[in-house]
Amino acid sequence: MTTYKLLLLPGDGIGTEIMAEVKTVIDWFGKRGVASFESEQDLAGGAAYDAHGKAISEATMKLAQESDAVIFGAVGGPKWDSVPYDVRPEAALLRLRKDLELFANLRPAICYPALADASSLKRELVEGLDILIVRELTGGVYFGSPKEIVTLENGQKRAVDTQLYTTSEIERIARVAFDLAKTRSSRVASAEKRNVMKSGVLWNQVVTKVGKEEYPDVALEHVLADNCAMQLVRRPKQYDVIVCDNLFGDILSDVAAMLTGSLGMLPSAALGAPDAVTGRRKSMYEPVHGSAPDIAGKGISNPIAMIASFAMALRYSFGLVEEADLLDRAISSVLSKGLRTGDIYTEGTQKVGTKEMGAAILKEL
Amino acid sequence: MTTYKLLLLPGDGIGTEIMAEVKTVIDWFGKRGVASFESEQDLAGGAAYDAHGKAISEATMKLAQESDAVIFGAVGGPKWDSVPYDVRPEAALLRLRKDLELFANLRPAICYPALADASSLKRELVEGLDILIVRELTGGVYFGSPKEIVTLENGQKRAVDTQLYTTSEIERIARVAFDLAKTRSSRVASAEKRNVMKSGVLWNQVVTKVGKEEYPDVALEHVLADNCAMQLVRRPKQYDVIVCDNLFGDILSDVAAMLTGSLGMLPSAALGAPDAVTGRRKSMYEPVHGSAPDIAGKGISNPIAMIASFAMALRYSFGLVEEADLLDRAISSVLSKGLRTGDIYTEGTQKVGTKEMGAAILKEL
Ligand SMILES: CC(C)[C@H](C(=O)O)[C@@H](O)C(=O)O
Numbered sequence: 038m039t040t041y042k043l044l045l046l047p048g049d050g051i052g053t054e055i056m057a058e059v060k061t062v063i064d065w066f067g068k069r070g071v072a073s074f075e076s077e078q079d080l081a082g083g084a085a086y087d088a089h090g091k092a093i094s095e096a097t098m099k100l101a102q103e104s105d106a107v108i109f110g111a112v113g114g115p116k117w118d119s120v121p122y123d124v125r126p127e128a129a130l131l132r133l134r135k136d137l138e139l140f141a142n143l144r145p146a147i148c149y150p151a152l153a154d155a156s157s158l159k160r161e162l163v164e165g166l167d168i169l170i171v172r173e174l175t176g177g178v179y180f181g182s183p184k185e186i187v188t189l190e191n192g193q194k195r196a197v198d199t200q201l202y203t204t205s206e207i208e209r210i211a212r213v214a215f216d217l218a219k220t221r222s223s224r225v226a227s228a229e230k231r232n233v234m235k236s237g238v239l240w241n242q243v244v245t246k247v248g249k250e251e252y253p254d255v256a257l258e259h260v261l262a263d264n265c266a267m268q269l270v271r272r273p274k275q276y277d278v279i280v281c282d283n284l285f286g287d288i289l290s291d292v293a294a295m296l297t298g299s300l301g302m303l304p305s306a307a308l309g310a311p312d313a314v315t316g317r318r319k320s321m322y323e324p325v326h327g328s329a330p331d332i333a334g335k336g337i338s339n340p341i342a343m344i345a346s347f348a349m350a351l352r353y354s355f356g357l358v359e360e361a362d363l364l365d366r367a368i369s370s371v372l373s374k375g376l377r378t379g380d381i382y383t384e385g386t387q388k389v390g391t392k393e394m395g396a397a398i399l400k401e402l
Numbered sequence: 403m404t405t406y407k408l409l410l411l412p413g414d415g416i417g418t419e420i421m422a423e424v425k426t427v428i429d430w431f432g433k434r435g436v437a438s439f440e441s442e443q444d445l446a447g448g449a450a451y452d453a454h455g456k457a458i459s460e461a462t463m464k465l466a467q468e469s470d471a472v473i474f475g476a477v478g479g480p481k482w483d484s485v486p487y488d489v490r491p492e493a494a495l496l497r498l499r500k501d502l503e504l505f506a507n508l509r510p511a512i513c514y515p516a517l518a519d520a521s522s523l524k525r526e527l528v529e530g531l532d533i534l535i536v537r538e539l540t541g542g543v544y545f546g547s548p549k550e551i552v553t554l555e556n557g558q559k560r561a562v563d564t565q566l567y568t569t570s571e572i573e574r575i576a577r578v579a580f581d582l583a584k585t586r587s588s589r590v591a592s593a594e595k596r597n598v599m600k601s602g603v604l605w606n607q608v609v610t611k612v613g614k615e616e617y618p619d620v621a622l623e624h625v626l627a628d629n630c631a632m633q634l635v636r637r638p639k640q641y642d643v644i645v646c647d648n649l650f651g652d653i654l655s656d657v658a659a660m661l662t663g664s665l666g667m668l669p670s671a672a673l674g675a676p677d678a679v680t681g682r683r684k685s686m687y688e689p690v691h692g693s694a695p696d697i698a699g700k701g702i703s704n705p706i707a708m709i710a711s712f713a714m715a716l717r718y719s720f721g722l723v724e725e726a727d728l729l730d731r732a733i734s735s736v737l738s739k740g741l742r743t744g745d746i747y748t749e750g751t752q753k754v755g756t757k758e759m760g761a762a763i764l765k766e767l
Pocket residue numbers: 127130131287597598628
């Protein structure tokens with residue numbers, strides 16, 4: 038039986054509560070004997086700042102480097118709104134992504150049938166929606182340098198950020214998108230701003246070439262990022278897999294997530310390249326939603342996105358596809374029985390807290 | 403009576419048809435004697451490329467520099483999809499914005515009551531929606547350098563775009579947003595990614611300072627650009643004026659426009675600074691929609707966004723506020739009588755072509 042090392046980083050706000058629930062799920066799968074999970078838990082984000090003055094400590098980074106998967110809650114909150122830029126809670130996330138080279142961010146936007154009415158879009162436009170956004174996560178304007186604010190002679194300040202992409206960075210994320218498209222309906226839409234950005238021009242060229250040479254059977258469409266955002270609102274079901282850069286991916290995946298009406302339900306995965314020898318890859322899994330400081334500590338947050346993130350870990354890091362399906366089914370099943378946390382509650386359903394939702398999913402398993 | 407110089411640039415696709423309709427409206431206001439309009443017409447975009455090998459000629463740029471307002475149709479189409487980057491149709495738009503220093507882009511997103519059902523959002527979420535997006539238009543990643551693709555020694559290519567903002571660039575767009583907010587409901591939301599971008603950090607600081615020192619009565623809220631995109635989908639009516647940089651403005655204004663269900667109806671204005679002596683400002687007006695090559699030449703396109711753009715010219719360039727209101731009312735009135743072009747047609751309304759719609763608005767005047 039393979040042993041996998043997990044690093045649990047609950048972070049801030051509701052992160053702690055939802056992490057407690059996914060832990061019971063991890064234990065269940067461990068006891069079931071499909072694999073053995075060794076978990077360690079540590080601080081990240083505002084919690085780490087309070088303890089060490091940094092968003093993530095070197096010791097924690099070392100644990101992350103040694104882990105097979107980081108299970109990440111959420112970071113940030115008003116308490117840390119004015120801490121220095123370099124140690125703000127989000128820096129933990131960015132450092133983990135960059136140092137572990139987690140270049141491929143998978144963000145499914147799925148509309149759970151039971152929740153279609155929670156969408157702000159008309160039901161017929163989102164019912165059955167199943168989009169996968171593949172976002173480049175270690176390049177672009179997030180990490181390019183110069184990235185600085187300088188004071189000019191006349192007292193003015195000038196801020197600079199640099200959007201940077203190389204051929205190989207684009208190739209590897211394109212391949213992830215095409216590979217995943219083959220397991221779905223074999224359609225990829227690549228979004229950029231080639232009409233304004235040189236990185237968009239290169240992005241377009243490289244994705245086109247990879248598609249033509251390596252994936253002739255996958256249908257590839259190019260769409261300008263602004264138009265893509267529009268089309269997501271107009272007719273989201275036209276898309277299957279969308280591949281895009283770090284910044285466009287940030288925005289487009291948020292729009293797509295919001296369309297589903299299921300924000301509290303959506304997981305995400307950040308994956309590195311498989312090791313040439315062992316085939317193992319570094320990875321991090323986190324819910325799409327944030328740390329929701331307004332409801333933290335009340336026991337009413339929705340643990341589903343966090344638990345569904347572990348289902349993605351089973352699927353993408355441990356190759357336990359059947360177990361992943363089992364967990365996804367347990368979630369759907371609890372929903373179809375009418376259990377709802379406050380964020381997805383509608384009349385006629387049964388309102389439950391974080392712990393009850395976690396327990397119900399466990400029972401379903 | 404003041405004389406204003408107009409430069410009409412129909413551009414490509416449906417640009418020519420909708421320009422023909424706004425011309426009849428301009429003539430009507432000229433004959434009415436509120437001001438005298440001297441119009442010239444010229445090529446831009448693909449049409450200019452076909453004629454001169456450039457998206458806009460030097461002679462046309464000279465006319466634009468001498469004009470009080472450029473009335474712009476739309477550019478681009480599949481015909482020019484593979485022309486070199488520097489002469490692509492969009493280059494006309496970018497050069498006009500930059501050379502005329504049209505730094506303030508006003509993009510209203512209004513949901514016409516008669517069209518609320520055309521939105522993909524539920525009616526109650528968009529009915530009465532009236533957002534004004536104030537987008538910075540001459541800075542940011544659109545124009546910063548380096549902006550290039552270089553071939554590295556190992557044969558790889560590297561693309562770079564540069565996002566650049568100075569204090570004064572942010573100050574002047576912030577003032578436009580605050581000034582406009584005072585004529586509305588005195589609320590500004592400033593959108594950036596200060597958690598990732600240094601330009602976002604500076605943007606946030608400068609907008610905060612301008613707000614505190616110069617507009618203490620305007621309520622200012624800061625929102626991360628990704629969250630803003632989400633919130634636009636979730637509950638758009640929470641916003642009044644949104645101010646943001648060039649790239650975020652591109653995407654957020656498209657999302658906002660699409661929410662209204664009235665894309666073919668939405669105008670925009672791009673304004674320069676008022677001249678210190680004469681008080682006149684350079685300006686350009688254009689519909690938010692594109693050149694729609696698929697329906698070009700069929701006489702079925704919707705001229706309303708183009709005509710409403712001239713209403714913005716009356717308001718912002720010529721100070722003819724009553725006339726602007728008159729024109730806006732004529733448009734609403736034609737809509738409430740049930741006239742619709744194909745893009746906004748619904749059962750029970752009367753389908754008309756471009757010319758009939760233009761004529762109906764003229765008759766209403
Ligand atoms: C928290 C923030 C740095 C992050 C990002 O911008 O990538 C978040 O918005 C996300 O999408 O994961």
